[in-house]
Amino acid sequence: MKIGIPRTLTYYAYKPLWETFFQDLGCEIVVSEKTSKGILDKGVEFAVNDACIPIKLFHGHVHNIGNRADFIFVPRLINLTGEKTVTYCPKFLGLTDMVRASMPDLPPLLDFRIDLREKWKARRREYERLGCLLGMSPGRIGHAFRSAKRALRSYRRRLSHGNDPERAVAELREHTGIPSLPSRPITLAVVGYPYLLYDDFVNAGLMTKLYNMGIRILTPEMVPERQLLIKAKGLPKDLFWTFSNQVVRSAIYYIDDSRVDGIIHVTAFGCGPDSMVGKLIELEAKQRGVPYVLISLDEHTGEAGILTRLEAFVDMLRYRRGEL
Amino acid sequence: MKITFPHMGGVYIPLKTLFEELQVEVVIPPFNNDEMKGLGCKHSPEYSCLPFKLILGNVLHSLERGADTVIMLGGSGPCRFGYFGHLLNMIARDLGYRFTFICLEPSTLHGDIRDFIKKVGCGYRTFLRALMLGWKKLEAVDGLQKKYWTCLPYSRDKEKSQTVLRNAVDQIAACRSVPEIKSAAAAGSNALDSLRQATDSLPRVAVVGDIYTLNEPYSNQNIEWLLAEQGIEPCRSIYTSGWVKNSLLPWNKKAYYCRAKAFAKGYLEDCIGGFALDTVYHAVSSAETGFDGIVHVFPVTCMPEIVSRQVLEKISLEKKIPIMSLALDEHMERTGVETRVEAFAELLHGKKHNVNQNL
Numbered sequence: 001m002k003i004g005i006p007r008t009l010t011y012y013a014y015k016p017l018w019e020t021f022f023q024d025l026g027c028e029i030v031v032s033e034k035t036s037k038g039i040l041d042k043g044v045e046f047a048v049n050d051a052c053i054p055i056k057l058f059h060g061h062v063h064n065i066g067n068r069a070d071f072i073f074v075p076r077l078i079n080l081t082g083e084k085t086v087t088y089c090p091k092f093l094g095l096t097d098m099v100r101a102s103m104p105d106l107p108p109l110l111d112f113r114i115d116l117r118e119k120w121k122a123r124r125r126e127y128e129r130l131g132c133l134l135g136m137s138p139g140r141i142g143h144a145f146r147s148a149k150r151a152l153r154s155y156r157r158r159l160s161h162g163n164d165p166e167r168a169v170a171e172l173r174e175h176t177g178i179p180s181l182p183s184r185p186i187t188l189a190v191v192g193y194p195y196l197l198y199d200d201f202v203n204a205g206l207m208t209k210l211y212n213m214g215i216r217i218l219t220p221e222m223v224p225e226r227q228l229l230i231k232a233k234g235l236p237k238d239l240f241w242t243f244s245n246q247v248v249r250s251a252i253y254y255i256d257d258s259r260v261d262g263i264i265h266v267t268a269f270g271c272g273p274d275s276m277v278g279k280l281i282e283l284e285a286k287q288r289g290v291p292y293v294l295i296s297l298d299e300h301t302g303e304a305g306i307l308t309r310l311e312a313f314v315d316m317l318r319y320r321r322g323e324l
Numbered sequence: 325m326k327i328t329f330p331h332m333g334g335v336y337i338p339l340k341t342l343f344e345e346l347q348v349e350v351v352i353p354p355f356n357n358d359e360m361k362g363l364g365c366k367h368s369p370e371y372s373c374l375p376f377k378l379i380l381g382n383v384l385h386s387l388e389r390g391a392d393t394v395i396m397l398g399g400s401g402p403c404r405f406g407y408f409g410h411l412l413n414m415i416a417r418d419l420g421y422r423f424t425f426i427c428l429e430p431s432t433l434h435g436d437i438r439d440f441i442k443k444v445g446c447g448y449r450t451f452l453r454a455l456m457l458g459w460k461k462l463e464a465v466d467g468l469q470k471k472y473w474t475c476l477p478y479s480r481d482k483e484k485s486q487t488v489l490r491n492a493v494d495q496i497a498a499c500r501s502v503p504e505i506k507s508a509a510a511a512g513s514n515a516l517d518s519l520r521q522a523t524d525s526l527p528r529v530a531v532v533g534d535i536y537t538l539n540e541p542y543s544n545q546n547i548e549w550l551l552a553e554q555g556i557e558p559c560r561s562i563y564t565s566g567w568v569k570n571s572l573l574p575w576n577k578k579a580y581y582c583r584a585k586a587f588a589k590g591y592l593e594d595c596i597g598g599f600a601l602d603t604v605y606h607a608v609s610s611a612e613t614g615f616d617g618i619v620h621v622f623p624v625t626c627m628p629e630i631v632s633r634q635v636l637e638k639i640s641l642e643k644k645i646p647i648m649s650l651a652l653d654e655h656m657e658r659t660g661v662e663t664r665v666e667a668f669a670e671l672l673h674g675k676k677h678n679v680n681q682n683l
Contacts, residue, residue, distance in 0.1 A: 048634040050624065050651050076594065085400040093402065093596035094631030101591065101638035113594070236410040237429075240401025240597075272627040275371035276407050283414055 001134065003110070004069030006061035007032045009054060009092065010077060012194035013243075016151035018073065021127065024144030025136050030069045032061040035201035039064055040299060046102045052270045053202065053298055054195050055091050055098070062099055062106065071110045071134075074099055078115040080123070081242060089241050089273050159221040185216040186317050189254035191281070192266030193243045194221070202297055203266060204306045213314055218260065220250035227253050235280070244273040251281045255290050261317045262291035264310075269298035291317060325424075325444070326351050327393045328386035330379040333539035334465045335564055337497045338458030345454030346446050351391040353382040356542035360385060365654050367415055373404065373623035374543050374653050375536040380412050387421045398429035403598035403628055405536075457502065459565075464496050464509040466563040471513050473560065476552040477526050479519040488515045527672040530610035532561045533621040534599040534629055537652060539564055544621045544652060545661040551619070554669035559615070561606035562599065591635045598628030604635055611643035617672050618645060624653035646671060 003022045005011060011031075022029055033039065035057060043060030062072060074096050078087050087093065096109060110133065114126050124145060131141030188210065196203055197219060210217055228249040232238060235252075239245050247265075254260045265281055267274040278294055285292035293313045295306065318324045328351040329339055336352050343350045353360065356378050364381030383394055394413070399406025409427040416423070428436050441451050472489045479485045492512025499505045529551055537544050538560055548558040570580040581595065584605035592604045607618050620636055622629030633649050640647040648668045650661065 048630060048637070050630045050633060052625075055630075078594070085406075087402045087597070090402050090596045090598060090600065090627040091631055093594060094592060094600065094628070094635075097592045097594075098631055098634045101635045236413070237398075237407065240403075240406060270371055270625045272371070272373075272404055272625050275369040275373075275376075275625065276404055276411055279369040279372075279411060279415070283418055286418070 001026075001071070002028045002030050002069045004030045004032070004062075004065035004072040004107070006058055006065065006072075006074070007034065008057050008061050008199065009095075009195045010075065012198045014152065016155040017148045018075075020151040021144050021148035022073075024147055025131060025134060025140060027134065030065050032064040035061070035199050037201075040201075044299065047098070048102070050270070051091065051098075052268045052272075054193075054268055054271075055095075056299070057195075057199075057202065058095065059099065059103065062103065066103070066106050070107055072107055073110045073112065075110075076113040077242075078113065079117050079242075080114060082116045083238065084117060085240055086238060086242055086245060087240060088243070091272075156221070159219075160224070161222070185214060186261050186314060186321075187216040187218060187259050188262050188264055188314075188317075189218045189251065189257075189260050190264045190266060191220050191247050191251045191254070192264075193247065193268075196266050196268060196297060202268075202301075203295075204297070204301050204303045206266065206295070206306055206310070209307055209310055213310070215314065218254060220246050223250040223253045231256075239273065239276065241273045244277050248277050248280055252284055255281075255284055255288050260290070261321070262293070262313065264313070265292065265294045267294060267296050269296050291320070325349065325393050326391045327395055328353065328383065328391035329395050330382035331356055331540065332536055333541070333564060334462070334469070334493065335539075337465055337493070338462040340497070341461055342454045342458040345457060346444050346450065348444055351386045351389050353385045353389075356382070356540060361542075361654055367419065371625050373626050375534075375540075375623055376404070376408055376412075377654060378540070378543060379408060380415065383412055384416060384419070384421075387416060387423060391423065393424040393426065395426045395428070398427045400430055401597055405598070457500075457505075459568075460502050460505050461496055461499065462568075463565045464505050465493055466565040468492055468496070468509055468512050468516070470560070470563065471516050473548055473552065473558050475516045475520045476549075477555055477557045478521055478523060480521055481519065482553065485516065485519050488512070488519065492516075526555050526557050527616035527669075527676045528557045528559060528614075529617045529619055529672065530559050530561055530606060530615045531619045531621065532603045532606045532610075534603070534623070534626060535562050535564065535567055537621045537623055538562050543623070544650070545656060545658055547619060547621055547650065547661065547665070550662060550665045551669065554665060556617075556669050556672060558619075559610070561610070562602060591639060592632065596628055596631060598626065600628035600632040603629065603632040604639070607632075607636055607639050607647070608643070611639060611645040615645070616676060617668065618647045619668070620647060620649040622649075622651060624651045626651075646675070 005018060019029055039060035040057060042063045043056035046059040046063060047056040065072060076093060076096050078093060099109065110130065112126065112130055114123055116122050127145045128138065128141050190197060197207065200208065207217065228246065231249040231252045235248065239248060251263060254263060263281065263285055265278055267278060282292055295309060315324065326349045327343055331353060340350050340352060360378055360381035363384050364377035367384065368377045368380050396409035398409055413425045426436065426440060441448065468489065472485065476482060476485050492508065492515065495508040496505055499508055531538060531548060548560065551558045570576055584601050587608045588601055588604040591608065592601055595601045603620065610618060620633060636647050636649065648664065
């Protein structure tokens with residue numbers, strides 16, 4: 001049995017969880033190809049034109065695995081933290097319906113919905129239901145679920161040490177001959193959603209460009225969970241979106257952090273939650289006098305444009321330090 | 325204390341009544357216009373939706389006029405509306421305004437109201453009486469509006485109908501007791517009826533979308549008026565009073581959502597926040613109750629409505645009903661909307677009279 005998983009949105013945050021779960025159940029996993037122009041074009045074709053680029057890409061990725069898989073895994077994640085008012089962006093919540101409405105010739109979508117606010121152990125029960133749908137025995141499902149959880153934990157640990165999901169930073173440096181960091185590197189906190197930061201096509205190679213410039217990068221995943229919860233108390237009210245909360249809280253953490261020279265906020269054009277997130281970070285950074293730049297990505301984002309903005313920002317930081 | 329609140333259609337009438345009955349001075353911003361829009365756009369984040377920009381414009385304008393207390397509704401998401409209050413509080417403070425900010429959150433509603441009553445120094449009875457009076461006014465105004473839109477396409481002198489409605493609304497706004505409101509509403513309703521002319525029935529269109537865009541004519545380019553001018557009867561799916569009844573009152577809430585979910589089954593399986601479920605529900609139910617078309621209005625970058633827009637395309641195909649979607653933002657020009665409405669109206673008239681079966 002082949003399960004197709006689109007390589008975007010929540011994939012970057014939960015990939016080992018699902019991959020391990022399905023593999024342990026003896027399913028074959030088909031992950032869509034890395035984002036490319038073709039995938040984007042397909043996404044633009046199927047998704048409604050008001051949607052943001054991540055949603056369009058999602059449609060493209062689903063199309064990409066459409067004819068290679070028996071089932072497509074489009075999870076409806078509603079609440080995974082147990083916090084009462086926190087869910088995901090409405091577009092994530094309605095993703096299954098969007099895909100069903102606009103892409104008729106697809107293999108069946110695996111029905112999967114987690115809302116931890118509803119009942120105790122909702123997560124486990126949902127995985128059990130999913131396993132039953134695939135015709136597995138309860139014992140096997142339980143085993144797969146436990147090892148999936150372990151995989152997610154170790155993945156998060158690796159992320160928190162600064163490894164990006166696709167490859168470790170050290171490995172990147174060895175293979176592509178990126179110069180090792182100078183003794184006192186410029187340190188930038190790059191905050192944004194995992195599906196923007198870790199998708200090299202969407203962000204036009206933003207992370208790689210920063211590595212090449214000899215900059216130390218800090219990402220939201222590197223902030224310890226406990227610190228995030230402490231920073232949450234500084235906000236008048238929690239945001240309603242899991243990823244956005246992570247971004248805002250980590251941005252505030254980095255603004256307070258004396259190691260950080262500046263903040264880059266990466267956002268998608270027309271992203272609803274980010275209009276709030278961006279302003280919150282901007283106001284906070286302004287108050288503390290921390291340089292802040294917003295980079296917004298869309299279908300037409302070009303490498304040159306991004307590079308110019310990054311260089312200008314880094315030059316400004318060097319000038320502030322008196323290095324220029 | 326000088327209190328202010330943003331506009332949303334006729335909501336200023338009950339709120340003004342409520343605060344005036346409690347002897348609180350009220351600063352009402354002018355009706356939304358280009359100045360409000362400019363002011364709001366200047367200070368709001370680029371991708372925030374038009375409702376936020378207008379609301380921010382309203383609040384900043386009132387703060388400039390000396391208001392010292394802002395009252396806003398909160399929410400529990402995942403639509404951005406629940407964070408509007410806090411964000412505009414932060415933006416206004418960053419601009420240097422100092423004021424008291426009251427945000428009515430669903431989780432702390434009772435406490436917030438208690439604090440407010442204490443601050444104003446009135447009794448609970450006065451408060452409840454004022455609240456009831458405001459509520460009756462809201463119901464009366466919304467009822468009148470509903471009547472107005474069913475009569476308008478059939479009336480020859482549309483300007484006159486408009487004047488009649490305005491006068492009636494002003495009368496209701498000035499009332500001091502419930503019987504007065506009732507008689508004013510009845511008089512207004514009769515006056516509107518008398519302007520109606522008997523003609524063939526016109527195509528009916530359901531106007532669906534989020535509550536702000538539906539109820540604030542400035543933000544939807546007065547879409548209902550444009551439709552009525554083209555000889556189409558608009559039917560707004562959500563009125564503020566109806567929403568309060570269905571979604572805020574705990575004893576109605578569950579039944580309403582069960583009904584909505586039943587209708588939306590197969591299109592939208594979950595309540596995804598904002599008014600997406602309502603939009604899909606009203607679209608399906610109006611397709612099944614013999615409406616001739618659907619107009620979907622929503623602000624650009626509105627997250628829930630983008631989902632419902634994509635789902636509406638499927639409804640349009642399966643239920644064979646024409647749907648026009650209008651994403652509105654501060655750059656929308658009246659001419660562009662007019663052209664689209666004209667084309668849509670032509671299509672509906674053609675369909676109704678079987679001019680062209682292929683349409």
